[in-house]
Every structure is written in C-alpha cells, then in structure tokens.
Amino acid sequence: MGSLEKNQLQQLKTEFFDLLTNKYISLSLKELAYEMIKIVSSVCDIHEAAFILEHSTKTRRRAEASFGLEWEGSPSSSHVLDLIDSYEKTSLGPLQKESKEYKDSFLVPLIIHNERKGYLYIRKKSGESRTSSFLSRVGEECEHVFNFFYHYQQISTQETRYEQLYRVTTKFHSSMDMNDVLLEVISTLKEMYPTFEYHLLLSHDYGSHEYLPIKYLQYDGDNISGAAMESYVTGTVRMEGKMEEQYSVLYAPLNGKQGIYGILQVIAPDMTLLPKEEVKFITLLAHTAGGALENAQLYHQSKKLVEDLKLINETSHRLNSSLRLTDTISFMAKQICKSFRASEVGFVLFTDGTNDKRLAGSTTFFFTSAAQQYVEFVYRKMMKEKDSLFVNEASIHLEEDLLQFRSIMAVPMMQDGMIKGATIVLHEEPYFFSFDNFKLLQSLVHHSTLAFTNSMLREELEKLVVTDYLTKLYSRSYLDEQIQKSMEQDGFGTFILIDIDNFKKVNDTYGHQIGDQIIIQIARIIKTHVRENDIGARWGGEELAVYLPSVPLRSGVQIAKRLVEKVEEYTNPKTTISCGVSFWTRDMDDCVQKLFNRADEALYKAKHLGKNQVIAQGENVVS
Template identity: 60%
Template sequence: MSGRMTQLLNELRVLFFQRISNVDNDMYSTAFIQDVLLITKELLRMEEVAYFKYDDWTQQFYMEATTGAFQKSVLAASDTLITQWNRSENEGYIVPDQLFMEIEGFQAFISLHVDHQMVGLVGFKEKTSSAFSYLQEDWLIFSKEFATIMETVLCIAKTKHKEQRYKQLYRVTEQFHSSMNMTAVLGEVISTLQNVYPTFDYYLFLSQDSYGHGNLPVKELDYNSENVAAMQAYLTGKLQFEDDYTDRHSILYAPLLGKQGVYGVLQIIAPNSLLFPPSELDFITLLANTAGSAIENAQLYQQSKRLVADLQLINETSHYLNSNTCLNDTIRFMKRQIIQSFQANQSGFVLLSDDGALQLLSESSSFFETEDAQVYLSFLKRKIEEEKESQFISDVTVYIEEVDLEYRSLMAVPMMENSILRGFVVVLHKEPYFFSFDMFKLFQSLIHHSSIAMMNSILREELEKMVITDHLTQLHSRSYLDRQMCESMIADDQGTFILIDIDNFKKVNDTYGHQVGDEVLIQVAKVIQRNIRDTDIGARWGGEELAVYLPKVDLHIGLRIAERIKDKVAEQTNPNITISCGVSYWSKERCNNVKELFKRADEALYIAKNTGKNKVLLQQCDC
C-alpha cells in the first residue's frame, strides 16, 4: 500500500479517536462526516468526495454531505443492485460502468453497511475524468478501512437515534399513564408522531366514539366503511399496509391494542415512499400498543367513575323513594333526576289503566299533553305491550316515517308489578343518537329500582283516595269534608258552605229504579266537579244529599256558584231533575263554628225544599 494511502488512513483514525474521546463533540453528526470527507479529499487529491445516505422510505440515495457544491442529487438504485451490494464479498469500490450516469464525474463508490444492510455510499471524483487511477489492491485496502470507520460512526448514530426514540417513547409512556383523559392520550400520540415524522399525515379511527376530541384528526371507524385495511387492523389486532405506487405513498394501520381489546386504529400516511422500513415498525407498534393500554386505562377509570356515580344516583333515588313521599313528590323527584342525569329534553310518566287507556301522571313534561306526543305514546304502548321490553331507539324516524317528529332520540322502560305491565317512563331528545348505550343501561336500572317505590306511591294514593272518597259519586267523604273545613277555619279568613239535596229523589227511584237513582247521583256529582275549583271540596253528605265547601270564598261568589250548579243540574241530567241548595257563610268577624255552619245550611235547605224546591236560599248567622 502506498505511503499516501497509509497517511490518509492514519489521519482518519486520529480524527475518529479524537472525536470519540471528546464527549462534547457530536461524532455522528453531518459535520463529522464532512470533516472525514475533507481530509479524504486532501490526502487523495480528489476533486470532490460526497456522502449519499440511503433512505429506507424511498429506496433512494440522497446527497447529505460533500466537499464540492452541494446539490440535491439523488441516486436511484434497483433492488438487484441493493441485493448485490448487501453481499459481503462485494464490499469495497464500485466503478459505475453505466450505473448512476445522472451523477456525472464520480468514478468510484464505497458502499457502507450497518447490520448487513446498505446505509449509504461515498462517491469519489478525481480531478481528471480519465479512468480511476488507484491500484485495485490499494483501493480495496483503503475502502475496507475507510468503510470500517464510517460504518462505526453510522452504527453509533443509529444507536443514538434508537436511544433518542426510546427515550421519547419512555417520556410519552409517562405522559400516558399520568393522565386518565382519553383526549390527552390521543393528543400525545399525534404530538409524538409529528415530532418523529413531521412530514407525515395521521388519523385516528375510533370505534363508536361519542366523545369530542377538540382538533385531533379523529374519524369514526364504521363497520360499513370502504377502508378495508383499517377494519382489518381493528378486527385482527395486527399491522396492515396499503401501498399506492401511483401517488407514491405508503399507509400503515396500527391497532391501538390494550389487554382487553382494540380501541381504535392509528393511520400513518408516509408521502413519497413505497413501503414502511422494518426498523420503523417496532417503534410505531410500541407507540400504538402503549397508547392502546393508556386508552384502556383511561376508559376503565372513566367507567369506574361513571359506575360510582351511577350507584350513587340509584342509591340516592332509592333512599328518597322509600321515604313514603306522596306520588307527586315522587314523580317530581324522578323527573329532576332523569333530566339532570341524561340531559333529556322531555320526560313522561305513563300509567296503563285496566282498559288499556293511557294515563299521564301530572309531573310529566307538558309536551306529553300535546297532540304531537300522542304519536310517541301510541307507538311505545304498542311496542312495550308486544315485547314487554325496554326501548332504546337512536332515531325514532326509522320507525315512524309518516310524520315530522321534533324529538329523534328515545328511551323507554316499562314499569312492572308482579310481572304485570303497569306503565312506562319515557325520555326524549331532539338530536338523533344522543343517548349512549351506557345511558340506556343506567336508565333501565334507575327505573327498575324505582318502579316498586312509584307503584307503592300510586297504591298508597289510591288507598287514601278510597278512604276519603265516596265509592258511588267519586266525591269526597263527609269525614274528609269535616276535617278540611275545621282546618280552613283555622288557617283562612272566610269560606262558604253549600248543602245540596236532589228534589223528589224518592220519586226517581220509584219511577225508574234504584240503578237509575244511582246514575242521577253520579250525574249531579259530575256537575259539581265541573263547576268548582281543584281547591274546593265536593262531598257526599249522605243519601241523596251532597255538599260543597268553598274555602276563602266570600258569600256573594258562593251564592253565584250555588246558582250555577243548580242551573247546570237542571240542564244536564237525564232523567231531568232539580236540586235545592242551602248556603251558609263564615268569616273571622262572624261566628266560625263548623256545627253552626252545617246547621244554618241545613235550615236554609229545609226552607228551600218546603217553598217550591229548585232554588238557592241563604241562612244568615244570628251572631
């Protein structure tokens, strides 16, 4: 070997060992490669020495450093050539011989390998364009020694690159497991990929995703999607590839895999590349699997929080409903819980009577009293009676097409008592697909736990109503009337009492029979109910006598109400009958004894009956 070649190798060794011993210098940087090229150029007296780095993504060589004028030169290598260079016996120099004609003037190349894979070329251009002047023996010795130095540098650079990648992966893993927020995890995935592959495009395919993720590139993973590769990655849990030779880009689909399943698919689009290098797949797979585990942990954490909240809701509801509250309070409480928990627009509580008629409980949303609501109620009545199951409908227009519906999302749960359908609870929302399946399961659980309490409230009110209600006329009992009047005389300032008797009632019974007589009593009772307020009290006094108490009503208004009832009875009964009324009045300034009030009304009624009937008379207080 010539002295000049020996000197060059010694210079390169000195430079290498100086750099490797100095921790402050970056020996695997482009600057170090540039120094090697300059020394080589001077000692070999070359016109130019250039380093071409092999790009795994595009399978081409790109000029990365040169002693001459830098240009964006590209060496396109065939698969055959790469395979040939990767054989150990062909290490050393290459004379072009019709290869790389687009890089004019380079007469020789030294191929560089790391882990038996081509990583780059060093090209040599002499000052004269004649044949390469170095002896083959000297050049082979130099090329091996030169390649050893360069390959050592590149191997260290590759190790450093891997170290930086895994440090970044470790940092990302720490970020993943310090957050229980799914959006934060997904954002960290995208941020990491943007740092590692800044020129790539990324998308996250998530299955049945119901969460907002800000500006993240999230797409829904649809089972009917034409993206077969994404669905295949989701179903198999394995990497999938798509190579587009026309547009020159490669697409990777990496499943976000946790211990319990796949939570989505990460799509990475690499432009200007034909395939994903194997060296990159390990990093992407680790990142995707780490993200999948973090998403799984975040979902489990959110699920556990949701379950705790659901149990608290059910426990709070059950505790309240078992406190023997009245029906209206029970339904009002349930309505508030449902609206808050499910963000529903409307909530309805519906009972089914023995004849199949729908009875809407008073605390239901006012929407259910409209004609538009009847479409929903009729549909649900039919579905629940047929199936005896809860209904979870994301878009009700699929089932009801003939009308324009304001509310699209629907959940309904039947209320059962001893396997008998007693009614159902329904919630509505304007947006389709608003209620999630988790909401539906909670709604089911809430209503199932509450049904017994609500049925008990209904039965308790029915029992109380039976105690204070006359079975025939459905007016209040006399005992209830007495109690309410006593309370009114303590709390109120005045009130009017009307005692009513059906004229010639015995004649009605004798003429038409007692069954018609009962019907007449019912007709009169209905007239009374239609002509008094909800706060007024209609009662059956006894036999054919009925009574009305008007709390807080002065005498003049009380007399007008009595006259109106008398006139309506004469108009609306069949067989046609009349009534007589005795009226009495009390106030704080006048006597307010209940017995005296009854006595004066009875005296007035007696006079009315004996002075022509079908009239209203007032008995004034003597005090």
Template identity: 60%
Template structure:
C-alpha cells in the same frame, strides 16, 4: 498500494479513528457522514465530496452530506436518478473526465434490502492516486458506512425505547383518560415527526382536547377498513399504496380486558415499513392500551360510585312521601341534570290510550312528540325491551329532530308506561348512561308505584265510595282550614226530594244510581278547588272557598236546574245555603246549622228550590 498511498491512507485511518473515539453522538447519520467526507476531502486533497442515500420510493439518490455549497443550498436539484444504467454499474468504480481539468469518481457503498449509499468526489487530472487505491477506498468506506448506519440505528432504537419508557411511565402515572391520550399522541409525533398520526376511538370514548381523534364507526367501514379490521381482530394491519406513495399501519390499542381503539400511522414516501418500526409501534400501542385501560377502569370505578350515590339519593328522595306529580318532576330534573338531556317524558299506557304524565318536559305535551312516542311504543313490545339509539332515524314532518334516544319501560303492578330521554345531537348518550338510566327507572318505578298507591289510599280514605265525592270528615277539615286562612266562603247543603218514594218505586239500586247522577252533576258544575261531598244518605254538600253569597246562590240555582233536566228518572233537589265572613264570630258547626235550617225551610215550602239562611 505504493508507499505514498500507504502513508496517506494510514494517516486518514488514524485521523478517522481519533475522530471516531471523540464522537459522542452517532444517531444522526447525515451529520456523521458529513464529518467523514470532510476528513476524506482534506486527507486526499479532493476538490469536493458528496454522500448520497437512495430514496427507493422516488428512485433517486438524494445528497445527505456534501462539501459543495451549491449542493448544500439546493439538494433537490442535485439528485442522481437510480436508472438501469446506474444499477448495472453499482459494483464498479466509475471515473469520468469533466473537461475542465478535473475528474469525478463515483462508487456505491453497501447495498442491502433497505439501504444503499453512493460516494461521488472530484479530483484534479494530475491526481497521483491509482484506480486500485480507489477500489480500496470503496471497500473500506462500505464497511464504515455499514457500521455507522448500524450504530445510528441502534442508538436511534435506544433513544426511541427511552422515549417509550418515559411515555409509559408518564401515562401509567395518570388516571385521566385525556392525559393518557395526549401523551400517546405527543410520543408518536416525537418519535415519528414526519408521520401523520390519528387515534381511532369507539363512541364511548370522548375528549375535550384538540387531539387527532376519529370515531370508529361501522357506517364508515369501507373508508377505514384497516382500522376496523385492527379493532375487530386485535392484529396489526398494513396498507401500502403505490398510487398515493405511502404506507399506513393500524395498531390496535389493546389492554388485558379489551381493545379500546386503533393507532393509525401514515408514513409518507415509505413503501414498506421495516419490521423494527412495526414492532416498536405495536409495543407503543400495547403500552397505550394498558395505560388507557387502567385510566378507564379508574374512571369507571369513580363513575360507578357516583352512579350508586345518584341512585341512592334519588330513591331516598322519592321515598320521602312525595306526591306522585312531585316525584315525577323531581325525577325529570334529575335525569336532565345527570345525562345533559334536552327532553324527558313519562308516558303511561292505559289500554289503547297514552297519557303524558305531568312533570314531563313541555315537548312531550306538543304534537311533535307523537312521532317519537309512536316509534318507541312500536319498538318496545314487552316489559323487558329497552331502546338505545345513537342516531335515530325517525320521520318527523316538522319541528326539532332528536337523534339520540333512550327509552326504558316502567312495569310494576299498576304502573305501565315508558320513560323517554332525547337529545338533538347524535351519540350524545353513552352506553354507561343508558345502563344508569335503566337502573334509575327500575328502582324509581317502585317509588312511583308506592306514591300512586299512597295517593289512591288517601283518596279512598277521603272519598265516598258510591259517589266519588269527598267524605264528610274531609269536608269538615277543609272548611275549618278555609275559615282559618280565607276571607269568606259559601256552603250549600243539598237533599234529593222525595227520595224514599224513588226507592219504593224503582228499588234501592236505582236510588243509588240517582245519587251518583246528582253527584256527577255537582262535580261537573264546580271548580277544581271547590269541595263536593256526600253529607249522608241522599244528602250531599258543596263548599265554595273564597266565594261570595251571591255567587254561591247562583251555583245552587244552577245545580237545581241541571238536576231537574239531566237526571233519569227525573228528580229534583232542595238547597240550603249559608255563608261566613272574616271578622264575624262564627264556626263550622254554626255554618252547618244555618244551612240545615235553610234546607228545612226549602223542603217545607215546596222543594226544588234554594233557600238562604243569613246570620
């Protein structure tokens, strides 16, 4: 190196050192190298200088920094192919004459596994610097490039870990799952703006926000094999594709208690991700997993408290002496509200027969429900079987197709049946919902059984054991209430003619059967709100609330005719009819007395007839 070269190079190094001391941000490699090549151009009186970086996927040197405005405006046009000829000359300084009184110098900067640079500059033909001096520039620039690149990597690494720390602080401060997921996506996009990011989550995770989320499903296992492998094994999975010119990394979102999803990062134009990037993405995924687990545990605890409150309130309400139908209706509404269900049905199993309980939603009383009930009863073989389907495949000829299905058996004492909950949307019910439904049905079945037993006991108290008609005391109470609330009513007192002769002829067992036959005829010929009762012995009674005298006489005559025609051995009955109207002085006792007098007249005047006793 001669004196002139030495002085020029010393001046350049001094200015480079001053610039280095004054530079505050080395994270942007392109911007830093731009400053270096500008200094190089000015100090060595060059015409132009361009710094290139190798894109290994495209196999081309791309201009990263330049003093040439044409290259700056259209860098894609000025790429240098990384061909075999260039590979062989990487260790050499190439000097070519341009034919316009200028020369071009080209040499490589620091060759490594993942980084290769190239410097190209032009100078006049009368340039006084020798080739040996250019070799010195190449050697020192390789060192400069290598150090700047390392500083840039360290600073970028530090910046990313600062971002990771900030993201970790933010997501760990939130107990909202949606907030955690949103912050994970935001951090990934901030750190890797050129990458495509997706979160694969299981079906029990949902969000209402517009995030790049996909559902993990074994049905699409072939399409997302890497994601499924990462989810199942808990290990990072890598996919490098020459055909699509991209790298994909699948990082499991792991917590202490499980794996909650997978981060998918698609890196365009990168064939192999550096180990440092893999470590960072893995660390971010683990941080996300920890935060997501905390948020899930918090929401799970809140949900468990809410579930316990729901079970508590429901069972407390069911145990407040509700009628069985009212209890079922309350339960159906509670399930529809709590699970956002579309259809809820309770099916009782009595031998080979099924009975849709009142209170079930209208769908279960339609023909379309049969396919779902058949499917459930076929799948549930014993009291411990349950059914939870996210995408049910049930053959339905017509009507609405329900894809989400939950079914829980109701088995306790005399209660044998199943509760079925449906929704048209696939995977509408979460597994937590299913567990809550199981708990609700398990606890409510006892309340339902108690309601049935209570109603059965009440029925036994107010029902005659032989005839299944109402008992005398219940008849008295209903007539008294009717005389307080209604405007009129008709009472029919019935006696089986010659009943003693039947007992003497056929025996008391046949006599009881005759009473049962007559009672059944009465039940078949009166309305649901009419009161058929056993008065005592072979005497029966019917009270018709809000029924006029003429209508009551017609009913009494029909009963006389039906008994005569339908009993075996054949018998006849006599009827005494009385009635009352509002605004007339009357009582239950007087109503009975008038009917009794009319019955006595019917028996005395030939039997098998109806007699009316007026006021």
C-alpha cells in the same frame, strides 16, 4: 504501498481520530461527511472525491459531501452514477467490499452496519500514481468512521426513543382521559419523526378530538385500506407502500388485554424510512397506547357504572319516600331529562285499547294532541312484543310529515306480569340515545314501578278515606277539617246545607236503589257546578253539603239557587232540593259548629216554607 502512502494513511487515521474525539457528537451525517472529505482530499492530495450515500431508496443517491466535484445535474454526477451502476451489475453481492478502478477513477464500497450504504468516489490527478491497495485502505478508514458514527447515532436514537416511551408511559398511567392518551401518542410521534404523517383509526368514538387526526374504522369504508382492516382484525403490524408515489404506510394496532381499540397509521414519505428499529418502537408505542386506552375506558366505564348506580339508588330512595304521585312523576321526569338529555318525558297509563291516561308530572308535550301518535305507537309495539322499545329513527315507523321526535325509548311499567303503562322518552335527533342509556332507563323504571304503584295505591286509599263510596263526594270528616283550615287561613266563606225534598216518598215509591241513584245524580250536578277548590260532601243520609272558601254570602246564595234549578231540571225521576246557607267572616266570634247550626236553621225554614228553595242565615225567604 510506498512510504509516502503509509505516511498519508497514518496522518489520515490521526485526523479522523481527532475528528471523532472532538466534533463527532455534535455533527450531523452530512457535516461529518463534509469534514471527512476535506481530510481525505487534503491528506491524500486527491483531484476529486465524494461520498455518494444511498438516500432512502436505491434509486435515489446523492453526494453527501464532495471535493472538486459538482453534483446536481452535472455530467460529473452522471459519470459517477454510471460507474456505480456498472459496479453493481458486476457485483457478487450486496456485501462485496472489493474496490474497483476505472481509468483515473476509483470506487470504494462502504459497508456500514452490514449493509452497503454507499461509495467513496476518488479521481486521481492526471499522471499521478496511486496504488489500489492504498485507496482501498482509505475507503476502509472512512468506513470505520461511518460505522462508529452510525453506531453512536443508533445508541443515541434508541436511548431517546426509550426515554420518550418511558415519559409517555408515565403520562399514560397518570391520566384516565382517553383524549389525553391519544394526543400524547401523536405528539410523541411528531417529535420523533417530524416528517411523517399520522392518523388514528379508531373502532369507537371516545369523545371530542378537535385537534387529533382521527378516522373511524368501518368495514365498508372507502377511506380505510385492506391492510388497515387486516391489522385491526388480526392484531398485528401491517405495511404497505407505493413505489411510484414514494411513500410507505405502517399500521400498528392499539392492542389492549381485552380487545383492539383502533389502528395507528404512520405514513413515511419514503419507502425505506421505516427500518426494523423504527417499526419496533412505533409498535411498542401503539401497544402501550392501546393498554392506556383500555385502562381509561375501563375507568370511565366503572365511573359511569358508579354514577348509574348512584342515580338508581338516589331515585329509588326518593321514590320510596312518602311522595305524592305527581311529585313522584315530576321527580322521575327531571332525573331522566338530566341523565339522558331528553327533550320530552311522559308517563302514560294504558286503560284500554283506545284510551290512555297521561300522568301529571310528565313534560308538557305529552298533554298535546301531537303526542298521540307516539303514545299509540308505543302502545301497539308493547302489546305486540311485550318488551321495551328502542327506536333510533322513528321515520321508519311514523308519518314523516307529523314527525317531531326521531329517537324514542319506552319502557313498560309492569304489575303482576301485566303492562299497565309506559315511560316514554323522546329526542328530536335520530340516533341520539345510546344503548347504555336504554339499559339505564330500563333499570330506573324497573326500580321505580313499585314506587309508582305505591303512590297510586296510597292516593286511592286516601281518596277512599276522605270520599263517600256512593256519591264520590268528600266525607263529612274531611269537610269538617277543610272548613276548620279555611277559618284559620281565609278571611270568609260560605256553607250550603242541602236536603232532598220528600226523599222518603221517593224510596217508598221507586225503591231504595232508585233513591241511591237520585243521590248520585244530585252529587254529579254539585260537582259540575262548583269550582275545583270548593268542597262538595255527603253530610249524611239524603243530606249533602257544599263549602265555598273565600266566597261571600250573596255569591253563595246564587250558587245554591243554581243548584236548586239544575236538580229540578236534570234529575230523573224529577226531584227537588232545599238549601240553607250560612256565612262566616274573621271579624265574627265563630266556629265550625256554629256555622253548621246557622245553615241547619236556614234549611229548616226552607223546608217549612214549602221546600225547593234557598234560605240564608237571618232571612225568611230569598227572592
């Protein structure tokens, strides 16, 4: 190497040093290569020069920077690529550093980070002498600059990666929203690798993901590759690629401590754009996201469990208070509709194989004929399987033409080990209720059955207290209370006192058992011919009574006359009654006992005047 070449080599080093210290931080690889090729061609007085770097795959090379050389589609580029092919065919290995001279051209391999990343191509001027050792040293100096640049870029990229990872991890730990976690993963990757394509292949539905590229893992799904499913099953990173389509795919599992929550799919547009460092970062990001997803899911599960326990506790507390049965059922129906977004909720008592009783407080659908097929279906299944019922597609079991609701949940109401009834929950859509909904409903009904039973027993007991055991009419004490309340609240009312004519003769002729049957028959006639808010009662012995709140005297007399007619027509053996009718208004100085006395006086007149008739207060005979 002559003194000129030594001087040029020294000058080359000096200008490369200035380039690195002043500009390299802000330069891209292409800009760095361009600045270097200018320095090489200027200092070394080269006719043509170029950096040919491998771009993604070994079949795709391009000149990152050139001097005096046209590249795209030119004969010169074909000539250079032919030289590279010739060099690699005779090369002893991928790390061979020996430069080669071809007539007036020279090829120097560039070993960057222990890999041959490309070549420095030099074409000498015609007739100019350049030693191989000098051109090799030029290549080495270029190689030093590229190595320094690649090293700096690697450190800078790694620093950026881990800054991103720290930021992402911090955000993960500050959010318990699974949607936010997934969105942050995709945003980070798009920021780091904007040319890549991403999908989240999830094993469960984590809610609404309007802006996320989500697919769901299915073992028989055509859109999920074997590599993706293998990554999910084994919990390890998998790669696949298609050379002819020039892309590669990485599958990184979203691992948590308790399971795998899905797969992060990364599609790179080239085959070699995913080196080990990139794979390591993406895998670490996926692992961090998996842990965050698990934490978010556990948080939501615990929150849901607390909400469920609060619902059960609130429901149990309300039901164990002194609610009437109808209020109990109504409260439960509202709770179930609210918690499960149910369309209809029914509470049914099974009386025998063909009959059932729909409890008041159920939603209106259960009091229509359309509900019958659902109740019968639930009854048959429960009696056969002795268990709760969870049906996501009712068309399998019921007639399609009559089918209105496709999702059914039903939980038996048990007492002493026997199925006494069921809570039935319906929705129009198939697969609407989750299994968690079903388990919560079972728990709710289990905690509520005792309250239902207590409410029914309480009402039965109250009914026994205010009801005459023989006639099932109200008791005398209940009648007294209701008349007193009416006198305080209403403007007027009518009272009918009824006595069975010749009742002693009935007992003497037919016996006391038939006498009781006569009383029962007359009680049924009274129930049939009075309003729901009227009060029929047993006054004592063979005497009965009816109180008609807010009914005037004339109407009360007509009702009494109708009772007299119906008793004579329908009793067997034929029996008649006599009625005394009294009346009160707020203008009168009156009380319950005075009302009774006036009715008793009228009844006495009716019996005295021939029986089987009606006498009102202040009258002798009513015609």
